[in-house]
Amino acid sequence: MPLFEYTGLDKLGRKVSGRIDGPGSGLVCQQLRERGIFPTEVHESSLAGVRHRWSDLRSLLRRCSTAELASATRQLATLLVAGLSLDTALGSVAEQSDQSMLGQILANVREDVIQGNSLHESLAKHRTVFPDLFINMVQVGENSGTLDKTLHRLADFLESQGRTRARIQAALAYPVLMTLVGSTVLTFLFVFVVPKITRMLQEMKMALPWPTLLLINLVDLLLAWWWLLLLGLVLGFTGLRRYWRTEAGRLRIDRMLLKAPLFGRLLLLIATTRFARTLGTMLQSGVPLLKALDVARNLLVNRVLRRAVETAKLRVQEGGSLAVALRETAVFPSMLVQLTAAGEQSGKLEEMLFRVADTYEHQTDLSISGMLSLLEPLMILFMGVVVGFAVLAILLPIFQASQGFG
Numbered sequence: 173m174p175l176f177e178y179t180g181l182d183k184l185g186r187k188v189s190g191r192i193d194g195p196g197s198g199l200v201c202q203q204l205r206e207r208g209i210f211p212t213e214v215h216e217s218s219l220a221g222v223r224h225r226w227s228d229l230r231s232l233l234r235r236c237s238t239a240e241l242a243s244a245t246r247q248l249a250t251l252l253v254a255g256l257s258l259d260t261a262l263g264s265v266a267e268q269s270d271q272s273m274l275g276q277i278l279a280n281v282r283e284d285v286i287q288g289n290s291l292h293e294s295l296a297k298h299r300t301v302f303p304d305l306f307i308n309m310v311q312v313g314e315n316s317g318t319l320d321k322t323l324h325r326l327a328d329f330l331e332s333q334g335r336t337r338a339r340i341q342a343a344l345a346y347p348v349l350m351t352l353v354g355s356t357v358l359t360f361l362f363v364f365v366v367p368k369i370t371r372m373l374q375e376m377k378m379a380l381p382w383p384t385l386l387l388i389n390l391v392d393l394l395l396a397w398w399w400l401l402l403l404g405l406v407l408g409f410t411g412l413r414r415y416w417r418t419e420a421g422r423l424r425i426d427r428m429l430l431k432a433p434l435f436g437r438l439l440l441l442i443a444t445t446r447f448a449r450t451l452g453t454m455l456q457s458g459v460p461l462l463k464a465l466d467v468a469r470n471l472l473v474n475r476v477l478r479r480a481v482e483t484a485k486l487r488v489q490e491g492g493s494l495a496v497a498l499r500e501t502a503v504f505p506s507m508l509v510q511l512t513a514a515g516e517q518s519g520k521l522e523e524m525l526f527r528v529a530d531t532y533e534h535q536t537d538l539s540i541s542g543m544l545s546l547l548e549p550l551m552i553l554f555m556g557v558v559v560g561f562a563v564l565a566i567l568l569p570i571f572q573a574s575q576g577f578g
Contacts, residue, residue, distance in 0.1 A: 176200045180211035198283055236274045236301050238337065242330035244274055245306075249323035258319075259286050277301055290314055304467050305329075305450060312458045322457050329453045336445065336533060343540045347547055354555050361562060366391050373569050380569050387565035419475075426475045430503075434546075438539045443477050444508055445532040452525030462489060477503060494521075507531065 178200065179189045188209060192200055204211045244265050251261035262282035269275030277298050284294035292311035295302045306326060313322030370388045373380060380388075394401070415421035430436045447468050454464035462485060469481040480501035487497035495513035498504050508528050515524030 176214055176216055178204060178209075178211050179213040180204060180209045182210075183208045198286060236272070236277075238330055238334040240269070240272065240274055241301070241306075242327050242334060244269055244278065245323050245330060246327035249320050249327060252320040252323065258291060274301065291319070304470060305454065308459055308463065308467055309454060309457045316458055318458075325453055325457055329449065332449060332529075332533075333446070336442070336536070339537060340442075340540065343544055346544065347551065350548075350551050354551070357555075358558060361559070362391050362394060366562060366566070367395070369566050373566075376569075376573060378569065378573060381565075381572070383561065383565040384569050387562060423475045423479075426477075430474065430476055434539075434543055438536065438543065439474065440477075440505065441532050441536045441539060443472055443474055444505055445529050445536060446471055447477070447481070447504075448508060448525045448532070449529035452522045452529065455525070456522040461494070480504065505532070 177189070177191050179187070182188050192203065200214055201211050204214075247265045247268065248261050251264055252258065256264070259282050262278055262285060266275045266278035266282060269278065281291070281294040281298070284297070285291060290311075291314055292307050295307050295310060299307070309322050309326055310319065313319035316322075366387065370384070370391065373384065374388075416425055429439055432439075450468040450471055451464050454467060455461065459467075465481060465485040465488070469478050469485070472478050472481065480498075480503040483501055484494065484497035487500065488494050493513070493516060495509050495516055498512060499509045511524040511528050512521065515521035518524075
């Protein structure tokens with residue numbers, strides 16, 4: 173928090189001065205009055221610049237996680253249900269998160285609320301932390317007088333998103349670790365071990381078998397032209413990244429990703445789960461369908477799916493059914509379309525969307541487990557083939573030499 177210097181009078185009329193931390197001058201004056209000090213002058217300390225730079229650096233090193241935001245949201249909802257005023261509840265949550273970036277931001281939000289701004293307007297000043305979904309639902313909760321219930325739904329949604337992300341990260345941990353370890357072992361083998369052994373074999377001036385010659389030529393090629401290979405990878409990555417940043421390139425790559433074997437279906441399941449749960453959460457909180465579709469679309473990373481939702485929104489805006497609009501896009505899974513149609517007919521669209529999200533979340537777990545069960549033995553097999561070939565290429569001439577000496 174910023175550091176302020178103050179001058180004022182205590183209860184006995186004596187002049188006092190000092191420094192105090194606070195999110196803003198207004199709250200600092202309030203804190204001083206609560207201590208029995210009547211401030212006559214409050215200004216930001218000259219040390220605040222250093223404090224701000226350190227705070228910015230600390231914020232970069234520690235970003236606000238989904239789990240932290242979900243926890244703070246649930247705490248705020250609980251305090252509001254208990255009857256605390258909004259500014260008091262915000263102050264309490266900010267104090268509990270005082271050492272994090274979120275705590276500082278909530279303190280700033282509290283100051284804005286005290287100055288007369290609405291909560292959603294105050295949150296909108298920090299869009300890097302609070303997404304559009306969060307801000308729009310808070311706005312609906314404020315307008316309808318159900319802010320506490322809305323915050324509870326937001327906490328449920330954020331916790332669900334956090335669990336899904338944690339499962340995906342846990343599933344990717346083993347393949348990433350295996351790739352790093354395997355790459356390190358192969359690099360050490362080909363850079364330090366194989367050249368020494370092959371040099372010894374060449375000094376023996378004997379006819380070498382083709383696996384050994386192939387290994388020697390491959391290692392010589394890598395050691396002599398590794399920089400060219402690295403340059404090619406860098407140029408290829410840079411070119412692909414620039415192409416991906418264009419609208420046409422991003423659309424084509426996203427379309428290819430959705431059609432990729434196994435991986436494409438997993439991406440579609442994850443995106444459909446996020447879309448259905450986001451849309452259901454917003455509709456349950458009273459957000460209009462068109463606005464909810466806008467927010468749900470922005471949460472989708474894949475450009476093909478984004479365009480499909482935008483097309484569906486236009487169909488709905490013209491008076492069409494959401495289920496029919498989703499079916500016409502021919503992108504989303506059939507279960508989403510069928511349950512959406514059932515929800516529209518029965519008036520329980522939110523419930524059906526949550527059911528779709530739960531179903532596809534379960535299928536996502538099964539797909540990740542299936543991919544890992546296939547990926548792990550393939551990686552082990554690949555490592556075994558590479559290392560086995562290197563060992564065979566080294567041992568064959570040694571066996572031939574031993575037989576010749578025998």
